[in-house]
Each structure stands twice: as C-alpha cells, then as structure tokens.
Amino acid sequence: MSIRRFALAALAGLSLSAAVQAQTSLLNVSYDPTRELYQEYNAAFNKHWQAQGHEPVTIQQSHGGSGKQARAVIDGLKADVVTLALAGDIDELNKLGKLIPEDWQKRLPQASTPYTSTIVFLVRKGNPKQIKDWDDLVKPGVEVITPNPKTSGGARWNFLAAWAYAQQKYGSDDKAQAFVEQLYKNVPVLDTGARGSTITFVNNHIGDVLLAWENEAFLALKEQGGDQFEIVAPSLSILAEPPVAVVDKNVDKKGTRELANAYLNYLYSEEGQRIAAKNFYRPRSEKVAAEFAKQFPALKLVTIDKDFGGWKSAQPKFFNDGGVFDQIYQAK
Amino acid sequence: MSIEIRNVSKRFGAFQALNDINLDIHSGELVALLGPSGCGKTTLLRIIAGLETPDAGSIAFHGEDVSGHDVRDRNVGFVFQHYALFRHMTVFDNVAFGLRMKPKAERPSEEQIAAKVHELLSMVQLDWLADRYPEQLSGGQRQRIALARALAVEPKILLLDEPFGALDAKVRKELRRWLARLHEEINLTSVFVTHDQEEAMEVADRIVVMNRGVIEQIGAPGEVYEQPASDFVYHFLGDSNRLHLGDEHHILFRPHEVSLSREPLADHRSAEVRDIRPLGAITRVTLRVDGQDELIEAEVVKSHASLVGLARGERLYFHPLPTLPQRVAG
Amino acid sequence: MSTVTLAAISAARRGHALGRTLLIAAAWLAFALLLLLPLYIVLSEALKQGLGTFFTALIEPDALSALKLTLIAVAISVPLNVVFGLAAAWCVSKYEFRGKSLLVTLIDLPFSVSPVIAGLIYVLLFGAQGFFGPWLQDRDIQIIFAVPGIVLATVFVTVPFVARELIPLMQEQGSQEEEAARLLGASGWQMFWHVTLPNIKWGLIYGVVLCTARAMGEFGAVSVVSGHIRGVTNTLPLHVEILYNEYNHVAAFSVASLLLALALCILLLKQWSESRLTRLKSNAAEE
Numbered sequence: 001m002s003i004r005r006f007a008l009a010a011l012a013g014l015s016l017s018a019a020v021q022a023q024t025s026l027l028n029v030s031y032d033p034t035r036e037l038y039q040e041y042n043a044a045f046n047k048h049w050q051a052q053g054h055e056p057v058t059i060q061q062s063h064g065g066s067g068k069q070a071r072a073v074i075d076g077l078k079a080d081v082v083t084l085a086l087a088g089d090i091d092e093l094n095k096l097g098k099l100i101p102e103d104w105q106k107r108l109p110q111a112s113t114p115y116t117s118t119i120v121f122l123v124r125k126g127n128p129k130q131i132k133d134w135d136d137l138v139k140p141g142v143e144v145i146t147p148n149p150k151t152s153g154g155a156r157w158n159f160l161a162a163w164a165y166a167q168q169k170y171g172s173d174d175k176a177q178a179f180v181e182q183l184y185k186n187v188p189v190l191d192t193g194a195r196g197s198t199i200t201f202v203n204n205h206i207g208d209v210l211l212a213w214e215n216e217a218f219l220a221l222k223e224q225g226g227d228q229f230e231i232v233a234p235s236l237s238i239l240a241e242p243p244v245a246v247v248d249k250n251v252d253k254k255g256t257r258e259l260a261n262a263y264l265n266y267l268y269s270e271e272g273q274r275i276a277a278k279n280f281y282r283p284r285s286e287k288v289a290a291e292f293a294k295q296f297p298a299l300k301l302v303t304i305d306k307d308f309g310g311w312k313s314a315q316p317k318f319f320n321d322g323g324v325f326d327q328i329y330q331a332k
Numbered sequence: 333m334s335i336e337i338r339n340v341s342k343r344f345g346a347f348q349a350l351n352d353i354n355l356d357i358h359s360g361e362l363v364a365l366l367g368p369s370g371c372g373k374t375t376l377l378r379i380i381a382g383l384e385t386p387d388a389g390s391i392a393f394h395g396e397d398v399s400g401h402d403v404r405d406r407n408v409g410f411v412f413q414h415y416a417l418f419r420h421m422t423v424f425d426n427v428a429f430g431l432r433m434k435p436k437a438e439r440p441s442e443e444q445i446a447a448k449v450h451e452l453l454s455m456v457q458l459d460w461l462a463d464r465y466p467e468q469l470s471g472g473q474r475q476r477i478a479l480a481r482a483l484a485v486e487p488k489i490l491l492l493d494e495p496f497g498a499l500d501a502k503v504r505k506e507l508r509r510w511l512a513r514l515h516e517e518i519n520l521t522s523v524f525v526t527h528d529q530e531e532a533m534e535v536a537d538r539i540v541v542m543n544r545g546v547i548e549q550i551g552a553p554g555e556v557y558e559q560p561a562s563d564f565v566y567h568f569l570g571d572s573n574r575l576h577l578g579d580e581h582h583i584l585f586r587p588h589e590v591s592l593s594r595e596p597l598a599d600h601r602s603a604e605v606r607d608i609r610p611l612g613a614i615t616r617v618t619l620r621v622d623g624q625d626e627l628i629e630a631e632v633v634k635s636h637a638s639l640v641g642l643a644r645g646e647r648l649y650f651h652p653l654p655t656l657p658q659r660v661a662g
Numbered sequence: 663m664s665t666v667t668l669a670a671i672s673a674a675r676r677g678h679a680l681g682r683t684l685l686i687a688a689a690w691l692a693f694a695l696l697l698l699l700p701l702y703i704v705l706s707e708a709l710k711q712g713l714g715t716f717f718t719a720l721i722e723p724d725a726l727s728a729l730k731l732t733l734i735a736v737a738i739s740v741p742l743n744v745v746f747g748l749a750a751a752w753c754v755s756k757y758e759f760r761g762k763s764l765l766v767t768l769i770d771l772p773f774s775v776s777p778v779i780a781g782l783i784y785v786l787l788f789g790a791q792g793f794f795g796p797w798l799q800d801r802d803i804q805i806i807f808a809v810p811g812i813v814l815a816t817v818f819v820t821v822p823f824v825a826r827e828l829i830p831l832m833q834e835q836g837s838q839e840e841e842a843a844r845l846l847g848a849s850g851w852q853m854f855w856h857v858t859l860p861n862i863k864w865g866l867i868y869g870v871v872l873c874t875a876r877a878m879g880e881f882g883a884v885s886v887v888s889g890h891i892r893g894v895t896n897t898l899p900l901h902v903e904i905l906y907n908e909y910n911h912v913a914a915f916s917v918a919s920l921l922l923a924l925a926l927c928i929l930l931l932k933q934w935s936e937s938r939l940t941r942l943k944s945n946a947a948e949e
Binding site: 035063064072074075078096196223224 | 785799
C-alpha cells in the first residue's frame with residue numbers, strides 16, 4: 001500500500017514540475033567558451049524582453065565543441081538558436097539537417113556575426129620557453145595545447161591561423177602542410193572543445209603554450225589571476241567570426257520565431273555589444289569598440305573568405321575525412 | 333487411487349529415455365521402479381508427477397486422464413533425493429506450506445494448519461524440531477520432514493525419487509524399514525525409484541525392473557528374484573556368477589549357491605584361490621577356474637570347513653548349485 | 663626429527679608469516695592509495711572555502727536539477743533491470759532453449775562495449791537522422807537530448823548487473839525447491855514469491871547495489887545522448903564536469919562529494935539489510 005502511495009506522490013510531483021516548465025523556453029546551442037558571455041547576456045535579454053511587455057522566458061544553454069554541437073542539432077537537439085564558432089558548422093545544419101535555408105548568413109548584419117575574436121597564445125608567466133611567434137611552436141621540446149579540429153571550432157581557427165602564417169612565410173601549400181604537421185607533433189592531448197583545452201592548460205598545468213580564442217585567453221587571466229599567465233600576440237592571426245542563426249525548422253514547430261529573432265537581434269544592440277566586449281569578444285559596433293579599444297591588442301589578421309575561399313572551400317579541404325588534418329595527424 | 337500408464341515414450345534430444353511403457357499400479361500398493369542409471373525410472377516418475385511431459389502416451393489416475401493436468405492440479409506428493417526443503421523456512425513452515433498455498437476458499441485456518449502440522453511431525457517423530465531450519469537437521473531428519481510435507485496436503489499418490497540415496501548406509505536401512513511400516517499404516521498408493529535391489533526387495537509390494545527405457549519384468553520381489561525373465565534381471569537383482577561349460581553353454585548361479593571343498597570331490601571343478609575376504613557373517617572367496625578368464629565369487633558362512641587354513645594360491649574344488657532354471661544360451 | 667629439519671621448519675614458518683604480513687600490508691597500502699586518498703582529496707577540496715560555499719554549490723538550481731535527473735535515471739533503470747535480470751536469470755537457469763548462450767553473451771555486451779558507443783547507438787537509432795528519426799520527428803517525440811534518452815543510456819549500461827549476480831546463483835540453486843512448491847499446489851506467482859525470491863535475496867540486493875551505483879555515476883554514455891542543456895539534461899556527473907570547466911573548482915568537488923555521499927548511503931543500506939537478515943536467521947537458530 002505504501003509503495004502505491006509513494007508512486008502516486010512521485011508522479012504528482014513530476015507532473016507539477018512539468019507544468020511549471022510550460023513557461024516559454026528558448027534553447028541556445030552554443031560553442032564551448034561562451035558560457036560566461038551568455039550567462040550575462042541571457043539575464044540582460046530577459047529584462048529587456050519583459051520590459052517590452054512579454055512574459056519572462058526560460059533561456060536554456062548548451063555548450064560544447066562547435067562541430068559536436070552542430071552534429072547534435074542535426075541529430076535532433078531542439079535548438080531555437082545556434083551561436084557557433086564558425087559559419088561552416090551552421091552550413092551543415094542546412095546541408096545535412098535541412099533545418100535552415102542556404103542563405104541564412106545574409107539574414108543578420110555583418111554576415112550574422114555580432115562579435116568577432118582572434119587567435120592568440122597563452123603562455124606561463126615569464127614565458128620561460130620564450131615563445132614569441134608561430135615558429136617557436138614547432139621547436140622541439142615545446143608542448144602546444146590546442147583542441148581537436150574534428151569537434152572544436154576554435155581548433156579549426158587555430159589550424160588556419162597557423163597555416164596562413166606558414167604559407168605566407170614559406171611560400172607554398174606543401175611547406176605550410178609540413179609546418180602544421182610539425183606543430184601537431186608537439187601537441188600532447190587534443191580536447192574536444194576550446195574550454196577543455198583551456199582547462200588542460202590552466203588547471204591541469206599541461207603544455208607550454210595554449211592556442212586560444214582571444215576571449216578565452218583573457219578570461220583565463222581574469223579567473224586564474226594575471227600572475228600565472230601572459231598573453232602573447234603572434235605576428236599573424238586570423239579574424240575568427242563566430243556567427244549566430246535562428247534554426248527555422250525548430251522555431252516554426254515551437255512557435256518561437258519572434259522570440260528567437262529578438263534574442264539574436266539584441267546581440268547587436270548597444271547593451272548586447274557592451275556585454276560582448278566586457279567578456280573579451282571584439283564588438284562589431286564601432287562606438288563600443290572605441291570604448292574598449294585599449295583592451296584588445298592590434299593584430300595583423302587574415303580572413304576566412306579572402307584567404308581561404310570561405311568555409312565552403314576550407315572545411316572539405318582541411319577538416320573533412322581524408323583532408324589535410326587527417327593526413328598530417330595520421331603521419332604522427 | 334490407481335495409476336494407469338499407457339504407451340508412454342520420451343526422448344531427450346537423441347536419447348530415448350522411455351520406449352512405449354505400459355504399467356498398471358493398483359490402489360494402495362507400493363511399487364518400486366528398479367534399474368541402473370539412465371534406465372528411465374526417474375523420467376517415468378517425473379512424468380507421473382507432471383514435471384515432464386511425455387512425447388507420446390497418457391497417464392490416468394483411477395481412470396481419469398491427467399495427461400493435460402498441470403503439476404499443481406495432480407495432487408501427488410513428491411519426495412526428492414536431496415529433500416528440496418525450503419531452506420529459508422522453518423520445519424513448521426515447510427510442512428505447512430502446501431496447506432497455506434491453497435486458494436482462499438479451501439484454505440484451513442492457521443489453527444487447523446498448526447494442528448495438522450504437529451500431527452504430521454509427530455507421525456514422523458520430529459515434533460521437537462518444528463522451529464529449526466533445514467540446514468540444522470541431519471539427512472535422515474530432513475527426509476522425514478520432506479515426507480511429512482508431502483503428506484500434509486493429503487495426496488492420493490506418493491512418489492519418491494531415490495529417497496534414501498543421499499543418506500548413510502545405516503540411516504538408509506533404518507528409514508527404508510520405517511517407510512515400509514508407514515506404508516502399511518497409511519496405505520497410500522506409492523511409487524518409488526531406486527537403483528538398490530536390496531531396498532526394492534525389502535520395501536516394495538511389486539518391483540518394476542527397467543533397463544534402457546523399457547520394462548524388463550514386473551512382479552513381486554520373490555518372483556523377480558527366483559524367476560527372472562531375462563539375463564539382465566538376474567544380473568541386476570543380485571550378484572551372479574557365470575560358469576562356461578564349453579561351446580556356448582554356460583550356467584548362472586549366485587555366490588552362495590556353491591559347494592566348496594578342500595579335497596577333490598565328484599563333479600567339483602578345480603580352481604585357484606585368488607582372494608579371501610571376510611565380510612562379517614560371511615566370507616567371500618574369489619576363484620580362478622581353469623578354462624575361463626571370468627572369475628567366480630563364492631560366498632560361504634565364515635565358519636565353513638573349506639576355509640580352515642586357506643591361503644591365496646591354494647587349490648579349492650567347487651560345484652555350482654544353481655536354483656535358476658538354466659537356458660541354453662551364449 | 664633432527665634438529666636441522668626442526669630449525670628449517672620454524673624458519674620456513676617465520677618466512678611464511680613474514681610473507682603474509684607483507685602481503686596484507688601491501689593490500690592495505692593499495693587500498694589507502696586507490697580509495698582513501700582520492701576520497702580525502704575530494705572532501706578537502708570541496709570544503710576548501712568552508713561549509714557555506716559547500717552548501718551553496720549543492721542547492722544551486724542547476725545542481726538540484728542535476729540531482730533530480732540522476733535520481734530519476736536511477737529510479738527507472740534499477741527496477742527495470744531488476745525485472746529484466748530476474749526474467750533472464752529465470753530463463754537461463756530453469757529452461758533449456760536454443761540461443762541460451764547467445765543470450766548470456768548479449769547480457770554481458772554492455773560491459774565490453776565502451777559507454778560512448780552505447781550512447782552513440784541510441785543517437786543512431788533515435789536521432790533525427792537515425793533509423794527511427796523521421797517517425798519520431800513526425801510525432802514530435804523527443805528521445806535523444808532529452809530525459810528519455812538519458813534513462814535509456816543508463817538502462818543500457820546497467821543491464822548486466824542484476825542478471826550477472828542472479829544467473830550463477832539460480833543455476834547453482836537448481837529448480838528442485840520450485841518443483842516441490844508446484845507439487846504442493848503453489849501457483850507460479852506463489853512459488854516465485856515464497857520460494858525463489860527469498861533464496862536469491864542476497865544476490866538480488868547485491869545486484870541492485872551495483873546497478874544503482876553504476877546508474878548514478880555513469881558518464882560516457884549519458885554524455886553522448888545528453889545535449890548538455892544546463893538545468894535540464896545534465897546528470898550529477900555531467901554537472902561536475904561543467905563546473906570544473908568553468909573554473910568552479912570548489913563547486914565541482916562539492917557536487918562530487920554529493921555523489922560520494924549517495925554512494926555511501928547505498929552501501930550503508932546494504933550493510934544494514936545484510937545484518938538484519940543475519941540476525942533474523944541466528945535468532946531462529948537459537949530457539
């Protein structure tokens with residue numbers, strides 16, 4: 001008898017919690033390092049949304065390596081919006097999942113990229129191995145931490161930045177490939193996402209240099225104290241553009257298109273841009289960029305579109321099965 | 333309650349355990365299924381109980397076909413060789429089990445159950461063990477409890493599967509006599525399985541001798557012993573010797589059916605003494621007869637004249653005195 | 663015996679005693695290093711910033727929902743596997759049938775398969791691109807990246823525990839008590855409840871303990887099917903990973919010690935029931 005009563009009570013409790021969640025929810029599937037950014041942004045957006053006369057909304061977050069997250073959305077993770085590390089991953093939502101139209105990137109300003117970042121080096125305080133530029137990463141005895149390009153967006157930006165440098169300096173694709181192969185020989189462990197690599201370097205004390213998103217590097221300094229690490233800006237880096245998009249198929253089914261659009265649009269607002277900058281992302285808004293100019297080092301940057309022919313060309317060439325990464329990593 | 337077994341056959345894979353068995357067991361009699369391992373006796377018992385289903389044939393109790401009846405509907409009592417007492421229940425609860433499992437409508441009250449249990453435990457003279465657990469009892473005690481448990485639900489038929497097989501020789505003998513006496517009192521149709529011919533002879537009203545899935549002979553103990561229907565029955569029912577008489581003749585006789593002499597006598601054959609073994613009241617002498625490899629075992633009382641001063645390797649003269657009508661066979 | 667051999671024997675005996683002491687000391691050392699030391703580290707890291715921070719980490723909403731999800735996964739997978747384990751052990755020990763050894767091998771499959779593969783199997787079956795994907799999408803049923811997927815993954819990796827405890831136990835116990843029960847007029851259910859279940863009580867309890875412990879701690883398989891939606895599809899182990907990845911060192915260890923506490927509870931429950939039963943038996947024996 002008592003078992004029956006307990007079971008009824010449990011069922012009642014579960015259904016009650018289900019009722020509470022009947023409040024509108026929005027799922028933001030994001031890449032690895034954006035946890036702190038969206039924690040702050042979501043609170044701000046919710047205030048803004050309610051100020052406009054709407055009911056409060058529950059914003060759910062999921063974080064992981066960009067490629068892995070895209071894969072999850074394709075496999076059925078019901079994202080209302082995706083805020084991933086590179087356009088190529090969002091392209092997959094169209095190609096493989098038919099969740100989003102092909103011209104998604106044109107729908108929001110600045111190629112749907114409200115903030116950008118770049119790739120820098122994070123080294124131990126005092127820079128004991130004297131790491132100044134990309135060439136130092138291929139020296140013997142230097143351990144480089146970078147995530148797995150197969151799953152992580154940041155890892156792919158890292159790879160292309162290294163490639164761009166080598167190609168410009170040494171002249172040919174072959175020489176660039178040899179350079180990158182040598183670099184990956186110095187990588188002891190490949191995490192699945194950018195945050196994983198950061199933790200490996202910062203918490204687990206593995207490696208001499210971390211190839212990181214600029215925002216990750218700044219965050220590590222902030223969280224762990226500037227007395228343990230320093231940022232080294234390489235002579236050449238890549239403009240990392242992490243775009244955002246509404247996932248059409250999901251929002252239409254859920255009826256959350258208006259909310260999702262408002263959510264992404266607010267990223268371009270002054271408050272949104274300021275939150276991004278505070279979290280070490282380079283804002284698109286010139287006004288806010290001027291406010292935070294001192295925070296970001298000036299770097300010589302290549303871009304994915306101009307120098308690599310866009311992700312449509314770069315992803316298959318470098319990162320798909322049989323691509324350059326597979327060739328050099330197997331050679332290990 | 334009589335049992336009618338008609339044309340029962342059973343095979344396990346490629347092995348034919350029972351081959352067209354026909355048998356009638358009369359109400360109130362105690363029948364032994366006797367035979368070597370693998371002869372099918374336990375299979376037949378389990379088929380009667382409903383624990384196995386035959387491939388062909390039928391079982392009837394008092395004329396009513398029970399072949400389709402489930403185990404719990406056959407109302408048979410069963411005693412296992414290894415007791416199968418419920419190890420986590422007390423002796424009392426074991427014996428009360430069958431009564432407690434009855435459907436609500438037929439179930440007696442706890443007082444009635446208690447009375448019945450104590451009555452049965454007294455019958456097997458183990459009332460003082462009611463609160464013990466099976467693991468605290470000796471083998472003989474456990475088997476008596478198992479019997480009490482089987483009788484608690486007042487079955488019309490009692491089946492016993494080598495009930496004394498797991499017990500010491502002395503306990504075995506005691507219990508078998510006790511069972512025979514019990515049967516005289518309660519007169520329940522009983523079938524028990526054994527491979528021990530002494531046991532069968534002592535306890536049963538009739539013996540069914542089985543071999544390789546068929547019945548060799550059915551009869552009262554004296555009958556199967558004195559008038560065996562085949563060589564197999566003869567050999568199984570007791571020790572036997574074979575003496576070859578040359579060209580396909582041989583005679584069969586029991587170890588005690590001999591005349592022994594130290595001195596040569598008429599009709600007595602010469603043999604070499606291979607072994608002399610005192611076995612209590614009798615002494616067994618193993619002889620090697622000239623002209624055959626098969627040894628002869630003779631048993632005489634320990635005070636027999638021919639044994640005085642007898643040693644291995646000496647010569648002894650013997651003459652078989654078979655009571656069995658001999659057949660001319662190879 | 664000569665004095666030489668006596669001396670040799672006593673020397674051998676001393677040698678044996680020394681060997682035994684060393685072996686026991688080595689066992690204790692291994693135990694301390696592999697079990698006690700990590701336990702100590704987890705607790706000391708968790709309490710580094712005092713009890714206040716410790717409890718704040720535990721009652722934080724995401725932690726509570728992770729706890730709830732872990733408990734749900736356990737509450738569903740353990741009873742399911744008890745039923746399955748009982749049924750499988752029953753079939754294997756009481757019946758002969760074709761494919762019996764295949765069944766036993768399949769039951770062991772979750773042991774040999776990496777948990778990540780286990781999770782992947784479900785993604786390939788129930789994901790939007792999977793075998794049942796279109797069918798599920800049409801009916802708006804979400805299995806992967808939602809609670810059902812997590813429960814399924816947990817069920818899969820805990821399948822063997824109860825069955826593997828019960829199969830050898832029931833095989834060894836044989837069917838005779840059950841046959842005796844049937845012959846005495848018990849129905850199938852009565853036989854199971856009064857005869858079979860009490861006999862396998864020990865194996866069952868131990869299997870449930872192992873099953874529960876594994877269900878609570880499962881990481882790999884659940885990680886693949888989780889979707890990592892914070893506050894919704896994260897179990898306690900996944901939540902610990904998230905905390906650790908967000909520089910919340912102390913909070914991560916605090917939640918980890920919650921997992922430890924749950925494990926200890928289960929072990930204590932097992933000890934308690936074990937002693938109760940032993941006491942029951944010895945009481946009856948004394949009378």
